[in-house]
Amino acid sequence: MSPRSQTQAHALGAREVLPVDTPRSVLLDKVGNLLGSAAPTSAGAGIQRRFIAASAALGDLLDAAASDGHIPIAAINGSVEALNRAAEGGDLDAWLDLVWQHDDATYQHCLLVSGLVAAFAHRLGFGEADRRLITGAAVLHDIGKARIPLDILRKPGKLTAQERKIIWQHPQIGYDMLVAQGGFAPTVLAAVLSHHEYLDGSGYPQGLSGKQISDPVRVITICDIYAALIERRPYRAPMPPEEAYAILIGMESKLDLDLVRVFGEVIVAASTARLGRRVETRTAPTRRSGGVG
Ligand SMILES: [Fe+2]
Numbered sequence: 122m123s124p125r126s127q128t129q130a131h132a133l134g135a136r137e138v139l140p141v142d143t144p145r146s147v148l149l150d151k152v153g154n155l156l157g158s159a160a161p162t163s164a165g166a167g168i169q170r171r172f173i174a175a176s177a178a179l180g181d182l183l184d185a186a187a188s189d190g191h192i193p194i195a196a197i198n199g200s201v202e203a204l205n206r207a208a209e210g211g212d213l214d215a216w217l218d219l220v221w222q223h224d225d226a227t228y229q230h231c232l233l234v235s236g237l238v239a240a241f242a243h244r245l246g247f248g249e250a251d252r253r254l255i256t257g258a259a260v261l262h263d264i265g266k267a268r269i270p271l272d273i274l275r276k277p278g279k280l281t282a283q284e285r286k287i288i289w290q291h292p293q294i295g296y297d298m299l300v301a302q303g304g305f306a307p308t309v310l311a312a313v314l315s316h317h318e319y320l321d322g323s324g325y326p327q328g329l330s331g332k333q334i335s336d337p338v339r340v341i342t343i344c345d346i347y348a349a350l351i352e353r354r355p356y357r358a359p360m361p362p363e364e365a366y367a368i369l370i371g372m373e374s375k376l377d378l379d380l381v382r383v384f385g386e387v388i389v390a391a392s393t394a395r396l397g398r399r400v401e402t403r404t405a406p407t408r409r410s411g412g413v414g
């Protein structure tokens with residue numbers, strides 16, 4: 122950042138000069154603004170800018186969680202803002218297309234779940250404050266995974282029983298991190314701790330059931346399972362949305378089916394957008410047994 126370096130940079134055509142240790146969120150925000158100003162009239166530019174902002178904020182969150190454990194609140198707020206404005210634009214489909222460009226599975230998953238939750242909350246008619254809260258909870262839901270060894274998280278094949286036990290610690294790890302830092306809303310803490318709980322008591326880590334699981338947690342759990350099913354992995358083909366939705370419907374004792382039905386409208390809307398917003402007739406998904414852990 123010496124005056125000489127900056128002069129040289131500008132002579133080479135630089136439009137922005139930043140110090141080498143600039144936080145990723147600031148760096149990518151600048152890049153996003155440059156992209157946006159290059160194509161101000163493009164319909165996709167807005168969502169792309171929001172996606173860049175959310176994914177940069179997520180990068181800062183995950184880095185912080187993996188190192189000293191202090192979660193930057195500003196990064197969460199930035200990402201929530203980007204997600205909710207994207208959800209208001211109603212273009213979940215365009216968001217998903219951008220998500221698939223991320224090759225890091227944890228980023229892909231967090232951005233996917235958060236995008237789905239933001240769209241779902243919008244569909245459910247949540248007010249602005251509740252949408253902020255639940256989208257923030259979705260951004261943070263798997264923050265405990267930042268402390269799980271990468272060779273387990275990124276293992277391409279089937280996990281051993283021991284590895285599965287380690288992964289199952291992530292809700293408690295995330296919850297403990299947020300409680301230790303302080304200042305997080307009860308909704309956020311509940312989502313981080315309980316997003317793998319099922320209504321029939323078969324989930325983890327506490328085996329909660331029925332009314333012990335709040336509505337925001339139920340919403341996040343539905344999006345989390347659906348996301349895990351449709352995620353893209355180099356070693357397996359992605360599951361088509363209809364098939365993934367049929368699995369949700371089949372998990373009838375575990376999930377809130379009234380919410381699952383509304384969620385169906387969210388993903389049908391996204392699929393319809395993909396098909397050029399043509400009106401299409403869809404048959405109801407078939408019921409089948411099975412589920413995911
Ligand atoms: Fe999780």
Ligand SMILES: [Fe+2]
Nearest residue numbers: 234262263345
């Ligand atoms: Fe998750």
